[in-house]
Amino acid sequence: xxxxxxQQPGEAPGEAPGxxxxxxxxxxxxxxxxxxxxxxxxxxxLLIVFGPLAAPYSPTAINLAPANQPPSFEHLLGADHLGRDxxxxxxxxxxxxxxxxxxxxxxxxxxxxxxSLVATYRGGxxxxxxxxxxxxxxxxxxxxKILLLVxxxxxxxxxxxVAIAITNMPGASxxxxxxxLGEIRADYVQAAQARGEATLSVVVREILxxxxxxxxxxxxxxxxxxxxxxxxxxxxxxxxxxxxADWGLMIQESRSSLQKAPLITILPAMAIAALxxxxxxxxxxxxxxxxxxxxxxR
Amino acid sequence: MLRDxxxxxxxxxxxxxxxxLRDITVxxxxxxxxxxxxxxxxxxxxxxxxxxxxxxxxxxxxTTAKAAIGFRRGGEEVSGASVLSGLDLLGLxxxxxxxxxxxxxxxxxQSASLAxxxxxxxxxxxxxxxxxxxxxxxAALAQRQVELFEMVGIPNPQAALKRxxxxxxxxxxxxxxxAIALCCDPEILILDEPTTGLDVTTQARISALLRDIADRMxxxxxxxxxxxxxxxxxxxxxxxxxxxxxxxxxxxxAVIAAPRHPYTKILLGLSPRIDDPRLVPGIPxxxxxTAVLDHCAFAPRCPYAADACHTVHPAPAAAAHGGVVRCLxxxxxxxxxxxxxxxxxxxxxxxxxxxxxxxxxxxxxxAPRPSVDDVSFKLAAGEWLGIVGESGSGKSxxxxxxxxxxxxxxxxxxxxxxxxxxxxxxRPRELCRTIQLVFQNPDASLNPxxxxxxxxxxxLVLFRGELGAREREAMILAILxxxxxxxxxxxxxxxxxxxxxxxxxxxxxxxxxxPQLLLCDEVTSALDVSVQATVLQMIADLSAExxxxxxxxxxxxxxVRTMADRIIVMKDGxxxxxxxSDALFADPQSAYTRELIAAIPRLxxx
Numbered sequence: 020x021x022x023x024x025x026q027q028p029g030e031a032p033g034e035a036p037g038x039x040x041x042x043x044x045x046x047x048x049x050x051x052x053x054x055x056x057x058x059x060x061x062x063x064x065l066l067i068v069f070g071p072l073a074a075p076y077s078p079t080a081i082n083l084a085p086a087n088q089p090p091s092f093e094h095l096l097g098a099d100h101l102g103r104d105x106x107x108x109x110x111x112x113x114x115x116x117x118x119x120x121x122x123x124x125x126x127x128x129x130x131x132x133x134x135s136l137v138a139t140y141r142g143g144x145x146x147x148x149x150x151x152x153x154x155x156x157x158x159x160x161x162x163x164k165i166l167l168l169v170x171x172x173x174x175x176x177x178x179x180x181v182a183i184a185i186t187n188m189p190g191a192s193x194x195x196x197x198x199x200l201g202e203i204r205a206d207y208v209q210a211a212q213a214r215g216e217a218t219l220s221v222v223v224r225e226i227l228x229x230x231x232x233x234x235x236x237x238x239x240x241x242x243x244x245x246x247x248x249x250x251x252x253x254x255x256x257x258x259x260x261x262x263x264a265d266w267g268l269m270i271q272e273s274r275s276s277l278q279k280a281p282l283i284t285i286l287p288a289m290a291i292a293a294l295x296x297x298x299x300x301x302x303x304x305x306x307x308x309x310x311x312x313x314x315x316x317r
Numbered sequence: 318m319l320r321d322x323x324x325x326x327x328x329x330x331x332x333x334x335x336x337x338l339r340d341i342t343v344x345x346x347x348x349x350x351x352x353x354x355x356x357x358x359x360x361x362x363x364x365x366x367x368x369x370x371x372x373x374x375x376x377x378x379x380t381t382a383k384a385a386i387g388f389r390r391g392g393e394e395v396s397g398a399s400v401l402s403g404l405d406l407l408g409l410x411x412x413x414x415x416x417x418x419x420x421x422x423x424x425x426x427q428s429a430s431l432a433x434x435x436x437x438x439x440x441x442x443x444x445x446x447x448x449x450x451x452x453x454x455x456a457a458l459a460q461r462q463v464e465l466f467e468m469v470g471i472p473n474p475q476a477a478l479k480r481x482x483x484x485x486x487x488x489x490x491x492x493x494x495x496a497i498a499l500c501c502d503p504e505i506l507i508l509d510e511p512t513t514g515l516d517v518t519t520q521a522r523i524s525a526l527l528r529d530i531a532d533r534m535x536x537x538x539x540x541x542x543x544x545x546x547x548x549x550x551x552x553x554x555x556x557x558x559x560x561x562x563x564x565x566x567x568x569x570x571a572v573i574a575a576p577r578h579p580y581t582k583i584l585l586g587l588s589p590r591i592d593d594p595r596l597v598p599g600i601p602x603x604x605x606x607t608a609v610l611d612h613c614a615f616a617p618r619c620p621y622a623a624d625a626c627h628t629v630h631p632a633p634a635a636a637a638h639g640g641v642v643r644c645l646x647x648x649x650x651x652x653x654x655x656x657x658x659x660x661x662x663x664x665x666x667x668x669x670x671x672x673x674x675x676x677x678x679x680x681x682x683x684a685p686r687p688s689v690d691d692v693s694f695k696l697a698a699g700e701w702l703g704i705v706g707e708s709g710s711g712k713s714x715x716x717x718x719x720x721x722x723x724x725x726x727x728x729x730x731x732x733x734x735x736x737x738x739x740x741x742x743x744r745p746r747e748l749c750r751t752i753q754l755v756f757q758n759p760d761a762s763l764n765p766x767x768x769x770x771x772x773x774x775x776x777l778v779l780f781r782g783e784l785g786a787r788e789r790e791a792m793i794l795a796i797l798x799x800x801x802x803x804x805x806x807x808x809x810x811x812x813x814x815x816x817x818x819x820x821x822x823x824x825x826x827x828x829x830x831x832p833q834l835l836l837c838d839e840v841t842s843a844l845d846v847s848v849q850a851t852v853l854q855m856i857a858d859l860s861a862e863x864x865x866x867x868x869x870x871x872x873x874x875x876x877v878r879t880m881a882d883r884i885i886v887m888k889d890g891x892x893x894x895x896x897x898s899d900a901l902f903a904d905p906q907s908a909y910t911r912e913l914i915a916a917i918p919r920l921x922x923x
Contacts, residue, residue, distance in 0.1 A: 206758060207761060207763055209722055209754075210762050210826075212721075212722055213722055213749070213753075214776065215744055217742070218742065229765065
């Protein structure tokens with residue numbers, strides 16, 4: 020007796036699928052630190068984006084009458100030495116601290132990230148030159164690089180963005196290079212090569228989606244570093260310039276009156292800490308999720 | 318302490334331990350895991366006997382083997398009993414269990430290269446259990462180490478003890494792992510796929526060594542493997558597992574000669590044999606992930622299933638071969654066996670030469686020897702050619718050169734009237750279309766971030782630019798149907814599919830380009846036997862329909878024989894022998910081919 024088993028229709032495919040992106044979100048929210056990180060980050064983002072709408076006064080309006088005033092109903096957190104409303108300054112102060120690092124990291128990945136992606140795939144001399152170039156950049160201390168740039172070109176927003184981007188480039192390049200090297204020998208890349216796909220098509224269509232996970236995690240982490248770098252610069256007087264409202268700047272301006280009016284220093288410091296910690300926890304959870312998924316994939 | 322060992326060795330007939338597994342059940346409580354992964358496994362390991370535990374991946378055979386020695390991973394719940402001379406291993410305190418492991422009970426895992434610590438000299442790794450369990454030191458320790466290495470056949474043991482794992486070949490690493498397992502004269506030896514991934518000749522040598530050791534030292538051995546042919550030749554008793562249950566168990570010879578369970582029958586028919594190029598067609602579906610307790614777990618895939626099979630969970634019953642079988646219809650079906658079929662070969666292999674490979678050599682920079690050395694062959698249009706060799710023989714490198722992934726260092730290749738002298742990127746698109754490559758591991762050859770539709774769309778976009786969107790979609794659905802996948806698969810990601818399904822997608826992708834030459838690189842070695850035949854059948858059918866020539870590369874000579882008209886045997890980058898399939902098996906010319914054929918475990922030799 021023979022069996023005609025081959026003729027049956029194909030079996031149902033495996034378990035019910037979860038679409039790609041929500042899976043990333045679920046992975047992020049699976050661990051408690053991921054949830055705390057996302058919660059903190061979202062809360063701080065809301066504060067930074069919508070805070071200025073709730074500000075009762077202009078953050079830069081100088082009014083000497085209420086100078087050095089303690090908290091009152093008119094000035095919820097009091098007024099600083101120039102009579103500016105501390106609460107309004109606090110609500111406005113997150114914009115630059117988020118925008119500048121964000122732009123800087125986008126710039127980092129748009130330049131160094133893309134360059135490394137292509138150079139690593141091409142390999143050979145191109146890869147060698149790009150690698151050595153970024154290693155050379157890495158040999159200079161980060162703060163020194165920023166200080167040199169700011170000293171040379173002045174502390175404008177554009178210079179700050181470029182300076183922070185440059186300090187991030189070697190690291191971002193390494194992350195991209197490592198991720199690409201992990202995929203480059205994969206059969207699906209070879210399959211594309213054997214199809215005769217153009218280099219750009221292989222890089223963008225085949226490799227890029229598979230390195231986005233580690234890149235996304237590194238991206239979030241670099242923003243945290245950018246925030247701390249910018250706050251450091253502002254504190255040193257080389258970052259955001261007065262009379263702008265900026266958390267780093269607020270700490271620098273008010274630290275002399277730390278004993279009399281601690282809130283003006285502590286509040287922006289805590290805001291910076293909350294944003295950094297939130298982003299850090301979230302990116303950690305993201306890294307963990309991406310690496311565990313990577314293991315499952317192969 | 319040394320005295321113990323001497324007595325064992327001199328005594329000749331040591332008592333030997335017997336391990337009785339009684340109703341071993343393993344559960345992994347957690348979401349989506351309702352059933353037990355291992356259900357009521359009862360087996361007995363006798364001293365000096367080898368018990369084979371066969372089954373496909375995910376059937377619970379490794380879990381059973383680990384549970385048997387009281388090893389459980391976090392979150393696993395094990396019930397039942399595993400009794401070694403009156404001692405229930407499952408009830409022991411962790412401390413007491415650790416005193417047994419590596420001492421009276423030893424375990425060897427699949428990959429010795431992973432089991433051995435890469436940063437520790439093998440001598441030290443061998444010394445650890447000897448110190449801990451036997452208290453050996455100094456000269457006595459050194460002497461015992463040398464003895465053990467001699468026993469497992471490591472040449473020059475003194476020097477070998479000082480080396481690191483990576484300085485040994487895969488086969489030697491497995492011998493070292495075996496030496497560590499045997500160092501304290503265990504009563505029980507558990508082997509979890511110990512030769513999977515090794516070359517056939519190495520596998521044959523290690524199997525012979527194991528048989529000898531089990532006989533001589535009166536060890537009770539549990540040998541877990543997916544390879545039924547291997548177990549048929551090595552074991553005394555054989556148990557076949559499916560979905561966490563033992564479906565058939567009995568004396569190996571009797572089970573192989575007259576299997577009672579349909580699953581065993583099909584598994585046997587699916588194993589390629591060297592005396593018959595035909596295979597039983599693969600079976601549809603995939604095994605359930607956990608035990609099925611309300612009906613026969615195999616019924617949905619069983620060609621002989623009756624109505625009762627879908628409603629009654631069969632109990633183990635005594636079978637004519639002296640073992641047990643878990644099948645309601647075992648007696649009715651005792652004389653029935655699945656019929657093997659030959660792969661359709663629709664056209665006569667043409668006279669027109671499609672591909673010429675002439676004195677091709679590939680020498681990677683910094684490699685000690687060329688990967689491919691002076692290889693020449695011709696392929697006629699529509700011909701099916703097999704290339705066989707052990708790992709490192711250069712068989713896959715030939716495919717890479719033909720498909721334009723690497724350039725040969727020397728030599729000449731011609732396809733039709735086009736010279737193959739450039740990488741795929743620089744080749745005319747039409748040439749890329751007509752030579753298609755299918756890889757070994759479909760997990761890796763399908764981009765994990767692309768949906769099946771995107772994956773199948775790519776060859777159409779590249780090579781069939783004249784087609785409109787609607788025609789492309791229709792072609793994708795048609796080819797999915799052709800490889801027997803439902804249309805809904807198009808929207809899934811590769812990781813939603815099983816290995817066999819993924820490989821069918823890879824084959825569909827290759828055939829969408831309408832190739833004249835299909836290169837298959839170990840296409841079934843990552844798959845279970847129950848889907849291996851299906852995948853081969855699919856390649857055979859589609860090639861026969863389109864008239865495509867096929868080059869099938871594999872380490873498995875018997876498997877290649879099922880499809881190939883002609884076979885090339887390779888060793889160390891060179892062609893050892895080239896002959897028509899039947900002639901090669903009937904009258905192998907080279908000593909190496911004879912050795913390869915002899916190393917293939919035979920089914921039904923009993």
